[in-house]
Amino acid sequence: MSWDPQQYSRFAGQRLRPALDLIARIPIEHPQTVADLGCGTGNVTRILRGRWRGARITGVDASPPMLAEARKVEADITWEQTELGAWNPAAKYDLVFSNAALHWLDDHPGLFVRLAANVTAGGALAVQMPRNFAAPSHTLMHDLASSPPWRDALGKLLRPLPVLEPAAYYGLLAPLARCLDIWETEYLQILEGENPVAEWTKGTWLAPLLAALAPGARAAFESEYRQRVAQAYPRQPDGKTLFPFRRLFIVALF
Numbered sequence: 001m002s003w004d005p006q007q008y009s010r011f012a013g014q015r016l017r018p019a020l021d022l023i024a025r026i027p028i029e030h031p032q033t034v035a036d037l038g039c040g041t042g043n044v045t046r047i048l049r050g051r052w053r054g055a056r057i058t059g060v061d062a063s064p065p066m067l068a069e070a071r072k073v074e075a076d077i078t079w080e081q082t083e084l085g086a087w088n089p090a091a092k093y094d095l096v097f098s099n100a101a102l103h104w105l106d107d108h109p110g111l112f113v114r115l116a117a118n119v120t121a122g123g124a125l126a127v128q129m130p131r132n133f134a135a136p137s138h139t140l141m142h143d144l145a146s147s148p149p150w151r152d153a154l155g156k157l158l159r160p161l162p163v164l165e166p167a168a169y170y171g172l173l174a175p176l177a178r179c180l181d182i183w184e185t186e187y188l189q190i191l192e193g194e195n196p197v198a199e200w201t202k203g204t205w206l207a208p209l210l211a212a213l214a215p216g217a218r219a220a221f222e223s224e225y226r227q228r229v230a231q232a233y234p235r236q237p238d239g240k241t242l243f244p245f246r247r248l249f250i251v252a253l254f
Contacts, residue, residue, distance in 0.1 A: 014187070014189050014191070014245075015100065016043060016044070017187065018099065018100070018128050018185070018187070018247050018249075019044040019047065019099040019100070019128065020047070021128075021185065021249070022097075022099060022126055022127075022128045022249055022251070023044075023047065023048070023051060023097075023126075025126075025181065025249070025251050026095065026097075026124055026126050026251060027124070027251075027253070028094065028095060028122070028123065028124050028253075030052070030054065030055075031052055031055050031093075031094030031095040031123065031124075032054070032055055032056065032094050033055060033056050033058075033091070033092075033093045033094050033095070033120075034048055034052060034055045034056070034057045034058070034093060034094065034095040034097060035058045035060060035089065035093045035095070035096050035097065035118075036048055036057065036058070036059045036060065036097050036098070036099075037060050037084050037087060037096065037097065037098040037101055037102070037115075038060070038061055038084055038098050038099070038100065038101020038102065038104075039059030039060060039061045039066075039067075039070060039079075040061055040063070040066045040070070040101075041066050041069040041070050042059055042067075042069070042070030042071075042073065042077065042079070044097075044099050045057060045059040045070065045077055046073065046077070048097060049076065049077060052095075055094070055095075056078070057076075057077045057078065058077070058078045058079075058080055058093075059077055059078070059079050059080065060080045060081075060082050060084065060087060061079075061080075061081065061082075061084075062081065062082065062083045062084060063081075064081060067079050067081055084098075084101060084102070084104070084105055085105050085106075085111070087118075089118055092117075092118050092119060092120045092123070093118060093119060093120065093123065094119075094120050094122070094123040094124075095119075095123055095124050095125075095126065096115055096118055096119050096123075096124075096125045096126070097126045097127075098115075098126070098127045098128070099127075099128045100128060100129065100130060100247075101129075102127055102129055103129045103130055103131075103162045103163050104162070106159075106162070108163070108164055108168075108169075108172075109168075109172055112125075112169065112172045112173060113172060113176070115127075116173060116176045116177070116252065116254065119252075119254045120254070121254060122253075122254070123253075123254055124251060124252065124253050124254070125173075125177075125250070125251070125252040125254070126250070126251045126252075127249070127250045127251075128247055128248070128249050128250075129163050129247065129248050130163070130245070130246070130247055130248075131163045131184065131246045131247060131248045132244075132245050132246045132247070133160060133161055133162065133163065135244065135245070135246070136229065136232035136233070137197050137200070137201055137205075137229060137232070137233070137243070138160075138201070138205060140225065140228045140229055140232060141201065141205065141206060141209065141225060141229075142158055142160050144221065144224060144225055144228065145157070145158055145209055145221075146158065149217075150213075150217075150221055153212055153213055153217070154209050154212060154213070157208055157209060157212060163248060166182050166183075166184060166248060169182060169248075169250055170182055173250070173252045176252070176254065177252040177253055177254055178253055178254060179252070179253040180250075180251075180252050180253070181249075181250070181251040181252075182248075182249065182250050182251075183248075183249050184246060184247065184248050184249070185246070185247055185249070186244055186245065186246040186247075187244070187245050187246075187247065188242060188243075188244050189242070189243040189244070189245050190240050190241075190242060190243075191240065191241045191242075191243050192239070192240060192241070193241075195226055195229065195230045195241075196241050196243070197229050197230075197232075197233045197241060197243050198222075198225065198226045198229045198230065200243065201229070202222075206222075206225065209221070210222060
């Protein structure tokens with residue numbers, strides 16, 4: 001599926017904050033090599049470059065439009081187009097970092113063991129993933145896509161719980177890591193604009209569902225979703241919309 005960098009970037013500030021919170025908790029001082037998995041347009045990759053100026057930084061993403069945007073700004077980073085599920089570097093990295101990307105992949109037990117195997121001794125795996133899939137923003141989408149007339153086209157795309165419970169990641173990584181830090185944060189995002197929660201999901205979880213529909217069906221599905229999500233997240237008296245959003249953080253040292 002082709003991602004829309006402009007739609008994704010509409011809430012750049014809110015999307016950036018969890019990445020900054022994750023970076024602040026990475027305790028390694030001088031990594032020589034850093035991989036940013038699911039780098040998108042490179043906003044966070046450039047922050048990694050600023051934090052560790054002596055490191056060789058590689059941004060990895062599957063989306064050509066996202067990487068095209070990334071290449072416009074920063075030349076001192078290697079940009080690599082690779083499906084994250086097939087990422088198999090020739091050498092290990094001192095820091096394997098991923099912000100808001102790994103929830104798109106299946107088989108997290110196998111995935112996290114593979115990622116850990118690509119970290120050098122003394123290095124770190126640092127991951128942030130959304131874990132907001134039980135919120136109305138996502139359950140309304142799932143319920144609508146599961147109902148006629150949408151389920152024939154969209155049923156195979158539904159992934160209601162793509163991220164495991166925090167304790168599951170402890171069970172996967174504790175036998176491999178010398179130190180492990182896992183936490184969750186629920187951000188109360190204060191959004192502006194017309195139906196901003198629908199605009200938020202249109203840049204992420206809603207996008208592949210819309211892409212799978214013919215134009216007429218796509219418009220009808222989006223219209224119905226927008227009506228439902230606007231009711232679930234009404235505007236406050238000051239015109240703002242409150243969007244609680246839970247995220248999971250993992251920092252494993254090896």
